[in-house]
Amino acid sequence: MAEGVFGINQRAKAIALTAAWFFCWILFTASDIGSAERLLKTVEPGHIVEKEMRQGFIVRLVHFLWQSGKSSYQHVWPEMEFGWKLVVGTVVGFLGAALGSVGGVGGGGIFVPMLSLIIGFDPKSSTAISKCMIMGAAGSTVYYNLRLRHPTLDLPLIDYDLALLFQPMLMLGISIGVAFNVIFADWMVTVLLILLFIGTSSKAFFKGLETWNKETKMKLEAAEVAQSDSKFNEGPGNEYKPLPGGPAAHADEKVPLLYNIYWKELCLLLFVWIAFLAIQIMKTYTQTCSAKYWTLNFLQVPIAASVSLYEATCLYKGTRTIASKGKEITVWKPNLIFLYCCLGIVAGVVGGLLGLGGGFVLGPLFLELGVPPQVASATSTFAMTFSSSMSVVQYYLLNRFPVPYATYFVLVATVAALVGQHVVRRIIAILGRASLIIFILALTIFVSAISLGGVGIASMIEKLQNHEYMGFDNLCRQS
Numbered sequence: 001m002a003e004g005v006f007g008i009n010q011r012a013k014a015i016a017l018t019a020a021w022f023f024c025w026i027l028f029t030a031s032d033i034g035s036a037e038r039l040l041k042t043v044e045p046g047h048i049v050e051k052e053m054r055q056g057f058i059v060r061l062v063h064f065l066w067q068s069g070k071s072s073y074q075h076v077w078p079e080m081e082f083g084w085k086l087v088v089g090t091v092v093g094f095l096g097a098a099l100g101s102v103g104g105v106g107g108g109g110i111f112v113p114m115l116s117l118i119i120g121f122d123p124k125s126s127t128a129i130s131k132c133m134i135m136g137a138a139g140s141t142v143y144y145n146l147r148l149r150h151p152t153l154d155l156p157l158i159d160y161d162l163a164l165l166f167q168p169m170l171m172l173g174i175s176i177g178v179a180f181n182v183i184f185a186d187w188m189v190t191v192l193l194i195l196l197f198i199g200t201s202s203k204a205f206f207k208g209l210e211t212w213n214k215e216t217k218m219k220l221e222a223a224e225v226a227q228s229d230s231k232f233n234e235g236p237g238n239e240y241k242p243l244p245g246g247p248a249a250h251a252d253e254k255v256p257l258l259y260n261i262y263w264k265e266l267c268l269l270l271f272v273w274i275a276f277l278a279i280q281i282m283k284t285y286t287q288t289c290s291a292k293y294w295t296l297n298f299l300q301v302p303i304a305a306s307v308s309l310y311e312a313t314c315l316y317k318g319t320r321t322i323a324s325k326g327k328e329i330t331v332w333k334p335n336l337i338f339l340y341c342c343l344g345i346v347a348g349v350v351g352g353l354l355g356l357g358g359g360f361v362l363g364p365l366f367l368e369l370g371v372p373p374q375v376a377s378a379t380s381t382f383a384m385t386f387s388s389s390m391s392v393v394q395y396y397l398l399n400r401f402p403v404p405y406a407t408y409f410v411l412v413a414t415v416a417a418l419v420g421q422h423v424v425r426r427i428i429a430i431l432g433r434a435s436l437i438i439f440i441l442a443l444t445i446f447v448s449a450i451s452l453g454g455v456g457i458a459s460m461i462e463k464l465q466n467h468e469y470m471g472f473d474n475l476c477r478q479s
Contacts, residue, residue, distance in 0.1 A: 076122040077402045089118045090412055097137040097413035098420030099444050100359075102377065102437060107413070108134050108354065109197070109448015113455050119405075123459065127181060127354065128392075128400035129409060135388040136410035137417035138381050144421045145378040146257050150324060151434065157378045159324040159371065160265035164311040165337075166344040166362060167383040168272045168304035173348020174387045175276070175300055178394045180353045187463075190456025193354055196361075197449030201442050204364045208438035211373065215433050268307050273386045275303045277393060284397050289476035308344075312337045324375045340365070351384075352391055354452070359384055363441050373437040374428075 080086075092114040100107020108130045115126035148157040181189075279296050286292045314320035315332040347361035359380040366376035395401055428434055 076120065077125060077405075078120040080402070080404050080408070085118055085120070089114050089409075092118065093133065093409055093412050094416040096444075097133065097416035098423075099440055100134075101137045101141040101381065101417035101420050102424045102440050107137060107444065108351075109360070109444065109452055111409075111413075112354070113451040115409075116455055121405075123455070124181060125401055128395035128398075129406050131351075131388055131391040131395060132401065132406040133409045133413040134384065135392050136412075136414040138385040138388055140414040140417045141378075141381045141421055142385050143257075144418055145381070146260050148374075148378075149260070151372055151374050153324070153326060155323055156260040156262070157375060158260070158382045159322060159375055159379045160262045161311060161315070161320050161322055162324070162366065162369075162371070162379050163383050164265055164268060165308055165315070165340065166347075167269055167386055168307040169341050169344030170348040170351070170362070170383050170387045171272060171276055171390055172300055172304040173345040173350075174352040174391050175297070175348075175394070176345070177349040177352020177354075178391060178398075180349065182398070184353065187456065187460040189354060190453060190460060192350075193456065194449055194453040196350065197445050197452075200360060200364050201445035201449060204367065204438055204442035204445060207364065207367050208435050208442055211435035211438055212433065215435055219432065268310075269386060272303060272307050273390065276300060276390055280390070280393050280397060308341055312341070322369065322371070324372065324379075325370045348387060351387060352394075360445055360448070367438060373434045377437050377441070 093111060096107035096110030096114065098107075100110065111130035111133050112123070112126045115121045115129050116123055119126075121129065142158075145157050149155065150157055279299055283293060283296050286296065311320065312332075315322075316334065316337065343361060343365055347359075347365075350361060359377075362380040362383060363376055366380060367373065371379070424436065424440070428436055
């Protein structure tokens with residue numbers, strides 16, 4: 001059975017890779033046809049046209065991806081005025097922030113299409129404002145979660161050890177992703193987004209089904225125990241009372257905010273954030289792409305690696321554990337820790353590149369580690385607060401968004417996240433099914449794949465029809 005599943009996974013990966021290459025080939029071919037038509041319509045000598053048509057595929061590919069001095073980016077910032085666009089955008093943004101905060105993914109997959117299709121921003125400005133909204137939603141969600149305890153253990157809802165391992169790598173990836181956002185063309189981002197989101201949403205959905213079945217089994221067992229206890233307590237004076245230390249004792253329990261803060265771990269996370277912020281500020285006083293500029297960029301690597309390496313070493317030696325998993329024991333091998341750190345960087349790159357929260361990768365990853373859904377959502381949001389705020393600083397320094405619009409939508413996302421957290425946790429307390437968080441996560445990722453993918457494909461077709469440049473942009477000229 002295991003061999004069959006492995007074979008299916010391998011075939012699925014091969015099909016996805018083949019589809020991606022086929023998609024790129026069609027794109028290049030369409031571009032070549034458009035170039036050939038334009039050349040044939042000119043009145044230039046025939047031997048020049050013939051020479052152009054004889055160029056090899058590699059030469060045409062390089063010419064398609066890179067032309068010196070060309071850029072496909074021109075920012076579009078509509079005037080901020082009250083109207084149907086602002087009202088609809090506010091409603092969609094509110095729902096996206098509410099769902100995204102509960103799933104621990106931020107909601108960027110809903111924010112970006114809303115800002116692009118409804119409000120009228122260009123894709124890259126939409127990405128930057130989306131990061132501002134994620135920062136507001138993540139900040140208010142963390143404030144809400146800091147007062148809550150673990151659903152079954154006497155621990156904070158936020159797992160600080162998980163955050164220490166992933167947050168520095170996430171912030172390093174964010175810096176890379178923001179640079180890629182400047183360099184990469186929109187169609188490249190669209191291909192990456194569709195492949196990544198379909199995979200992660202499917203993984204999260206099946207994890208939700210698995211958790212739902214476990215909850216159903218536990219409910220049946222609890223009902224049988226309650227029935228047997230009721231028969232035992234039928235005599236006068238016998239009344240069943242739940243044990244004070246049972247699993248429900250900590251459900252939705254609120255404590256003073258300072259009681260849930262682990263100061264040592266928080267100070268380490270703040271150290272990484274402040275160091276990255278200082279580097280971003282110093283970069284504004286250096287010439288772009290100079291030796292000093294690249295030196296400051298590479299300084300981020302040892303800063304992030306030192307904190308994650310400290311946590312990884314403690315996990316490997318057993319002096320620290322991921323306590324939120326309960327009694328489940330994980331053997332932290334070096335190759336496994338290295339893989340998780342790389343996935344943290346990937347989450348950051350995706351977040352910075354697409355204007356999304358790193359929770360689109362971290363959320364499903366935490367669930368695979370065996371962390372309860374509530375803890376996975378709270379911890380990924382906690383890590384996103386640091387990374388998203390850093391993205392906002394970088395985008396602001398790059399002049400990527402208008403401040404009035406960003407401020408308004410940050411307020412919308414902040415309020416929506418608090419409402420979403422309160423409502424969904426009440427529903428979970430009534431139904432007793434934390435798997436709802438996983439299904440919300442899967443739904444948000446899938447909707448994001450459809451909406452962002454649709455917007456990207458439509459934009460790509462329009463640029464092909466208009467014969468616009470669709471290659472890489474120059475980071476040194478754009479910054």
